[in-house]
Amino acid sequence: MHIPDGYLGPETVAAGWAACAPIWYVANKKTKEFLSQPKSAPVLAASAAFSFLVMMLNVPVAGGTTAHAVGAVLIAVIAGPWVAVLAVTAALVIQALLFGDGGILALGVNSLNMAIVMPFVGYAVYRLIAGGSGLQSARRLVAAGIGAYVGIVAAAALCGTELGIQPLLHSVNGVPQYAPYGLRTALAAMVGAHAIVVGPIEAAFTVGVVAFLRRTSPELFHTADLQRVRARWLGVIVGVLVALVPLGLIASGTAWGEWSAEELRGRLGYVPSGFSHLEGLWKGVLPDYSFAGASGTTAVLAYVLSAIVGVGLLGLLAWLLVRARRRRPERTHVGS
Numbered sequence: 001m002h003i004p005d006g007y008l009g010p011e012t013v014a015a016g017w018a019a020c021a022p023i024w025y026v027a028n029k030k031t032k033e034f035l036s037q038p039k040s041a042p043v044l045a046a047s048a049a050f051s052f053l054v055m056m057l058n059v060p061v062a063g064g065t066t067a068h069a070v071g072a073v074l075i076a077v078i079a080g081p082w083v084a085v086l087a088v089t090a091a092l093v094i095q096a097l098l099f100g101d102g103g104i105l106a107l108g109v110n111s112l113n114m115a116i117v118m119p120f121v122g123y124a125v126y127r128l129i130a131g132g133s134g135l136q137s138a139r140r141l142v143a144a145g146i147g148a149y150v151g152i153v154a155a156a157a158l159c160g161t162e163l164g165i166q167p168l169l170h171s172v173n174g175v176p177q178y179a180p181y182g183l184r185t186a187l188a189a190m191v192g193a194h195a196i197v198v199g200p201i202e203a204a205f206t207v208g209v210v211a212f213l214r215r216t217s218p219e220l221f222h223t224a225d226l227q228r229v230r231a232r233w234l235g236v237i238v239g240v241l242v243a244l245v246p247l248g249l250i251a252s253g254t255a256w257g258e259w260s261a262e263e264l265r266g267r268l269g270y271v272p273s274g275f276s277h278l279e280g281l282w283k284g285v286l287p288d289y290s291f292a293g294a295s296g297t298t299a300v301l302a303y304v305l306s307a308i309v310g311v312g313l314l315g316l317l318a319w320l321l322v323r324a325r326r327r328r329p330e331r332t333h334v335g336s
Helices: 010-030 040-054 072-079 081-099 107-130 138-164 183-216 231-249 261-268 273-278 297-327
Strands: 059-061 065-067
Touching (some): 010 081, 040 081, 040 231, 072 081, 072 183, 107 138, 231 297
16 A cells, blocks of 8 residues: 555645645644653654554465555554554654665655544444443454454555546546556555555454453553553563564565556556656655565565664654644733
8 A cells, every 4th residue: 555656747746745744743743741741752653553563464465466554543542543543653653764665755645544544433333333332342342353454454555546536637638647547446455455455453452452451451541641661561562573574575466556656567568657757756765665685584684684673763753743732832821
């Protein structure tokens, strides 16, 4: 679901940034109380790490392609959708800048899909089903699972729509200049893979983590008082996910809609001209979470190292954000 640069025309790219900018601004305002609390930094860092690491666990889907969970609804269930916006956006920024996973220009669209639409849609479904049930009720777990499933399918549908409208917007003599597949194909590929394979995985991951945390650290779900949060349990989950990261290398193939120029030439017999101008605009410091020429054990070690570096950077970002929030002076109003 990480759309690379070159697949989207300028109008879609601009629309993604325009849609995200005000939501990021509001998210910064809405999370003011959360970020001012003790232990908000480790909670935010762990939330971003959950998303970052689960997105490294690729799974095979139909057509020889791969896909992955996102974890956005899990974060929304734990800390609220506005925190999820910040956490998942941070993960996407690190992925794009450091690892070349998702385009720099396409970062707005990718954030819209995974950091905004997914957590808000999933959280709305979660609250609707959970109703007034208690934290320890089975109804809460069912609500979290269904919310996670609906959230990722909604994000996939939006992603498929963004890719599928490109031939309508940008074709010359019937030849697409950016993403080459039409709306029907793109929607079927994206929604099908996530509804059948990734959605159940997303739901199971969300239910499992919520069940674990509500037993070991129930205070985490009451974000008005984070002081009593036992952050070690968050660290345990992050550690387990880092250990599981090499499983993401088992799935072979490229995610649908993320092919390189060579792969597109093999599929289409040509490379769309708009794509050729933007493909590889930024490849990252550690492209594809690896070193040049790495294979076998070296590739596994590079993948794990990338996971550790990413988690470390997200922790630093969370600490800086919380520190900046707490150092910001409160505005005072002087009356006459």
